[in-house]
Amino acid sequence: MALHHQSFDTIIIGAGQAGPGLASALDGRGEKVALFEQRAFGGTCLNDGCRPTKAMRASARVAHLARTAAKHGVHTGDVTVNLAETVARKDELIDAWREGGSDYYKNHESISYVLSTARLTGRDGDLFTVEHDGGVVTAKRVIVNSGARSVPPPVPGLDGINWLDHHSILELTETPDHLVVLGGSYIGLEFGQMFARFGSKVTIVEMADRVIGREDPDISEAVASMLRREGLDVREGVGVSRIDVTEGGARLHLNGGDNLDASHVLVAAGRIPNSDDLGLETVGVETDEHGYISTDEHFATNVDGVYAVGDVNGRGAFTHTSYQDGTILADHLGGGDMTVAGRIPTYGLFTDPPLGRVGMTLTQAQDAGLNVEVAITPGDGVTKAALDGETEGLWKLVVDKDKDRVVGASFFGLYGDEAVQAVSVLMHVDAPASALATWLPIHPTSAEFLPTFYGALEAPGESDQ
Template sequence: MTRRYDLVVVGGGAGGLVSALIAARVGARVALIERGRLGGDCLWTGCMPSKSLLAAADLAHRTRHADDVGLPPAEPALDFTTVMGHVKRVIATIEPHDSAERLEREGVEVIAGDARFARPGRLLVGERALGFRAAIIATGSAPVLPPVRGLTDAAVLTTDTLWELEALPARLAVLGGGPIGCELGQAFARLGSEVTIVEMAERLLPHEEQAAGELLAARLASEGVRVRVGTRVDAVEPAAAASTLVLSTGGRLAADAILVATGRAPRTEGLGLDAAGATVDRRGAIVVDRRLRTAARGIYAVGDVTGLLPFTHVAAHHARVAVPNALFHARAKVSPTIPWVTFTDPEVARVGLTEAEAQARWGQRVRVASHEYAELDRAIASGQPYGFAKLIADPRGRLVGATLAAPAAGEAIGELTALIANRGRLADLSRTVHAYPTLTEGPVRAADSDLAARYATPAVRRAARAALIAQRLLRL
């Protein structure tokens, strides 16, 4: 018999888990189908393992540079196996939160297997048929290898396989200078690898403010990372001991391991989307509208499989939009104001428009305010006096974008996201009282500088001087 559900969720990563839990908690009959491990990339190969590795690498770096805060520097006794043990313990600690047992306690039926749409309103898992009133596809994405001759024959790592390493590579080549490549490249360098990052674009983090990429490149170089921007890998020559990368600039690069961080592709193969009536774009991403509806009636998609911003918090946000739309025909839409963070040192946090994007809309009427963390008291006291806060406002002073390339940038971007979402102004940020001394004051000092530039003008001073003279005369 075909059992009918209010909602069927395909994929047990962040978007699928949140979707299933929300639906179950409002009383819907929910099934979640996952062919692998619940928790998705975030738990097993993405956010949690990478941030655990970054924490170890950061402490090693701070130990070497303890003299920044008046302590004797020391070279940490690093053992890569022990570091990877820490990574595995973090995953094991968090895994029960995403387990089938927890989901079933919440009222979600968990089904293991490959899901395939047979027709609208019907889905197969092996020989089992499931009927549904609504469905959410949350199958995520997977790393892809660029078409480089010889690459697949070399010792290639991706974010899926990196965590199987048992020994630290002596020489690591990182293909891709985006967020993943920069984060992991810096981490491995701090743990003792000789790292080279190769990026085709003319700068690191090519989708961020140019100054952020330049700051990060300088920081990496100061830590011994070799950064090759404007460079393509034309071929890889595999060998038993090490591989050689042939670069477009004419150079050759020897590497004991190659980490490919050049992009990901949506996981849609085998889903039977044609039978359901859903469509994909040229990248293979499921086409959705702002309500996350696919072209198939009653079927929604969330997270990386949509080809939209590939972040765990975006997938969770998508779930909160899609579930009420799917179950109750609500009209919720995806927020246009979404922050993201590259967890390098310094962190690079972004929300809204860059300066160039804002100028394309408003021209030279755009207001730009910035502050250097070299002048921020808490950054100086912490031995981290580097980075900047850059705020972008429209001609009326409303905040429309922000980039923080600084320590703890990811912790400060939330306030700016809320301000943009609520059409707040630079003046609102300046007037809000912040605790002192904190790193979150960086954006505030930038807003203060904008107000100072607008009001500390000769005309304002003349008007103030006249008012003060008038007050003195009244006292006489």
């Protein structure tokens, strides 16, 4: 649907996690709203991010549980994965969600939903002008929710091969013989483990001295060791000097002289905001040195009437942060007092087991000069993990001793992504860490370990890093 010379109260560019909710909230207040999406409803999360990858992760986990079932006294034959069937299951789920959301807004009585690129082109008096395929529209307010995209590293020869990114790897229907993953951060580790469990030989190449470098070194090492025990070749502190095309795929020449022959190469390193083709310069919206749109605590840019939410503002590249951006902005535009100031970072690494993270790492807390105590236990110290026979992991709680506040947690282990949220709530409401001592958790669960964890706090030693 093309719109011609219509005027709106608000134009939203991008139907990712923040855009649709904002459109509905503002429409509910009587505003005339247009919502533009250039690719597919739901943004990265729904189409080629969180949900499709977790659907395929579930299949990989089932395969792994079947292969390791003998330790439970359950015996199976050879376990194989039909990747085409796994992808079909993923597509059925995602297509239904995407089509449901898209149909809702396409058929909405008062919100104009347009599948088209859209960019600012300047002003028409007090209104902003936005150009899209087939027309120009105006609005008093523009909200940018354009997201971010993958960018390949500057490796000679990479542009000569058909490399995969986190979009295209989800469409493979045959398991790679040897998948080489460039990048040992969240995307690379999740896909690496997933395809190893599907039956591929997997090598992860990380240029930095350790994988998931934003975590404490002991957490990084615990994750890397778990992957190595599953058969992945995890190489840290190694760069790729050149890539050549081969009959079977590609040959990667590593710094130091080693070569890797890959059937497939996944590029899982680097993302940039989608801010370069929005026409921001036509109205004077400022971006930082990385291209992220600069915003205040209510997501307002330096230009009155223009806001930026989601990955494009650099305040968190996660579905949950984007969604909350929309909630905060909707509240602010309605006269509320919600703000992004003081947001406590929280996220998960969805290897299996997962890593649930909130707040500071121990390293960050010490660098900030806090007087901290820490409790650490390996995964087999958690009763639920032992009962389920899934004891990989390292659990870590960091407390500010002077203020009696939890400042961070790194829960790598069975249901660590769920258990960490109890800590996140505690931090969010600024409750004392000592509240954990009197909390009554359910037995047996992973979260039940938190009171014991609190009782085990002590000054950190060198080995706690």
